[in-house]
Amino acid sequence: MKSITRVEGSALPAFLDASKKNAYVETIFLLLDSLLPESDLNVRQIKVRQMVGFFVRRIINDLKPDQKVVAKENLGRIIFGSRCEIEFDTSIFKLSENIRPGKRVNAGDDTIATRI
Numbered sequence: 001m002k003s004i005t006r007v008e009g010s011a012l013p014a015f016l017d018a019s020k021k022n023a024y025v026e027t028i029f030l031l032l033d034s035l036l037p038e039s040d041l042n043v044r045q046i047k048v049r050q051m052v053g054f055f056v057r058r059i060i061n062d063l064k065p066d067q068k069v070v071a072k073e074n075l076g077r078i079i080f081g082s083r084c085e086i087e088f089d090t091s092i093f094k095l096s097e098n099i100r101p102g103k104r105v106n107a108g109d110d111t112i113a114t115r116i
Contacts, residue, residue: 014053014083024051053081
């Protein structure tokens with residue numbers, strides 16, 4: 001894991017487009033892969049943004065700086081009414097067939113993407 005950043009903001013219902021201005025915790029991971037160039041950080045980064053919702057307004061992230069994580073490991077908890085956004089480079093990951101923007105997924109159960 002590369003970094004964890006907490007950003008203060010509003011607490012609108014997470015399903016609204018305007019909720020992009022909500023408070024969030026952004027965690028950036030670096031993919032450890034000997035086949036990818038060390039200098040190509042944009043391809044190797046996976047960003048996870050946990051955004052607060054209207055009801056609870058709290059994000060719990062259990063990770064520590066520089067902690068190594070593996071697939072399906074918990075990052076923390078998304079509290080009622082919050083949401084999570086994930087960004088990754090589609091040149092090295094293929095989106096799973098049953099996943100589409102806005103679809104609800106269960107942590108540890110649903111595979112979002114696989115390494116190409």
